Amino acid sequence: MTDPARPRADLRRTAERYTSEPTAGVLTRHAFSFSGHYDPKNIHFAALQACNEETLAPGAGFDEHRHRDTEILTWVLEGALAHRDTDGHAGVVRPGMVQHLSAGRGVSHTERNVGGSDVPVRFVQMWLQPDVFGTEPSYGLRRVTPAADGLTLLASGMERDTASEALRLRRSDAALWLVSAGPWTALPDLPEAPYRYAHLTAGSLGYRTIPGPRGVGRSLEPGDSVRITGEAFAAPVAGEAGAELLLWEMHSGLKLG
Secondary structure, eight states: OOOTTSOEEEEEOGGGSEEEOOSTTEEEEESSOBTTBOOTTOSOBTTEEEEEEEEEOTTOEEEEEEEOSOEEEEEEEESOEEEEETTSOEEEEOTTEEEEEEOTTOEEEEEEEOTTOOSOEEEEEEEEOOSSOSOOOEEEEEEOOOOTTSEEEEEEOOGGGTTSSSEEOSOTTEEEEEEEEOTTOBOOOOOOOSEEEEEEEEEEEEEESSSSTTOOEEEEOTTOEEEEETTOSEEEEEEEEEEEEEEEEESSOOOOO
C-alpha cells in the first residue's frame, strides 16, 4: 500500500505500460495489472483500479461484457466512441465530452468505434472503486466547457461539488479534473489530496518531484503518468505546446472486504 504521508511523485512512462490486443483492431495500454497481466506490486493506486489508453480501428470495438461495482470514466482524445448498455443507455462520446458508467449491481455494455467512421478512436478509460455497492446502474454523458482558470471539474462524488455540473460519482471522497495550461505557463493550483494521479493527454509538462532544492526536475510526454502522494509534484509548468492532463483527486485508498 502506498504511504500517503510520504511525499512521492512516481513517474510512469507510456512505454512502460503493458500492451494487449484483446480483439481484432483493439490496442490497449494498461497502467495497472489487467486481465492476463498480473504484477502484484502494480494492482491499483489509491481507489483507481485501471487507466487504459485505448485505440479502436474503424469497425472495431469491445463486444458486450459485464461490470459491477465500478465507476467507469471515459475521455475521448480523437474520433468518436459509441456506447450502449443493457439498461437502455446509449451515447456517442467525442473529444470534449466525458462519459460516466456507474456499474452498480451489474450492467453489460458495448463500446465501439462509431459506425461509418474511417479513422481510429483514441480514448482514456479509468476505473474507480465506489464506496457504495450494489446500487442501481447509472449513466451520464456531458460536454465540457473548459474553465477559464484551466481547472475544470469533470466528475465528483464529494459533497462540496453537489451544486456543480460535474457528473456524480459513487465515491464520496474522489473527483476527476481536466487541467490545462498554455505554452510555458504554470499549471493552475491543483487540488490537494493524500493521493493524486496525473495522466498527460496532450502537450508536455515539466515539474519537480518535491518542493524546494531537493526536488528533482522531471518531464512528461503524452501518455505518461505520475502517481502523487502528499505535496510531491511541485511547480508544474507546461511546455512549448501547452499541456492538458486528467487529474484524479482521491482522499482514501482501496476499500477491502
